[in-house]
Amino acid sequence: MRRAAFAPLYCMNYHYFDGLPGKAWRAVFYLREYCFPFGCALCGAGLVDGRETWYGLCGTCHAGIEREINENRAGEFCDCCGKPLLSEQGRCMACRQEESRSCDRVKVLFPYTGKYRQLLSAYKFGKNLAVGNFCAEKIRETLKCETFLPEVRQETRLVPVPPRPGKIRNSGWDQVEYLARLLERDGKNGLLVDRCLKRMPSQSQKELDRENRHSNLKGRIIPVRQAPKTAVILDDVMTTGSTLEVCAAALREAGAQTVYGLCLFYD
Ligand SMILES: [Zn+2]
């Protein structure tokens, strides 16, 4: 009975909750967990309080990720692609072989392995929006970090990577757009979002190698209006960096002067 009454919660989509205040939005996750227990996205343990249901993680797994983030903070990262450096300085070997990159700086948050891979699939394929709340929180922290965004100027905007045409129709949602909406709701703590890029039809990037990925997308992501002066491109996974590269080039063409890239996971 209680399941039938709350069925819309199970397949909930961000479109339902546009305009709901933040507290009500959090309560929805608590209610959903009560009606349809998702459990912790990593270990499956039951979620007990408002904090756990909001992030979709039990206290132990959440603390484990925070600990790893703190441990990794001291490491050195490539200026170009954001991946950890082994023994190089400034730029990684792969980036040294490229002549020029369109992004001024790229930051990636988690390796696409082990539990982080599990997190992404719970979010992207399992459509566990609570994990999206956790990811948005990490993006918010990164945007505040001065080594990534030295100064947030008035004209700085977050630019989500546009979905492939038909994606929302086929899968019902866009995982990057949910993050953008959460960050947008954040008001004075967040960045304004500018959806100034559009993606034309192209082959899926998944089966292509580096070179083909770039040529497949080149010219397929276009600006729909003038770009913000300073843009932070937001994407979920970075594989070869081609998507970021093509978006950054399109933004520069449309007038952006400084372009940063920010991805949750790197492969
Ligand atoms: Zn857990």
Ligand SMILES: [Zn+2]
């Ligand atoms: Zn690099």
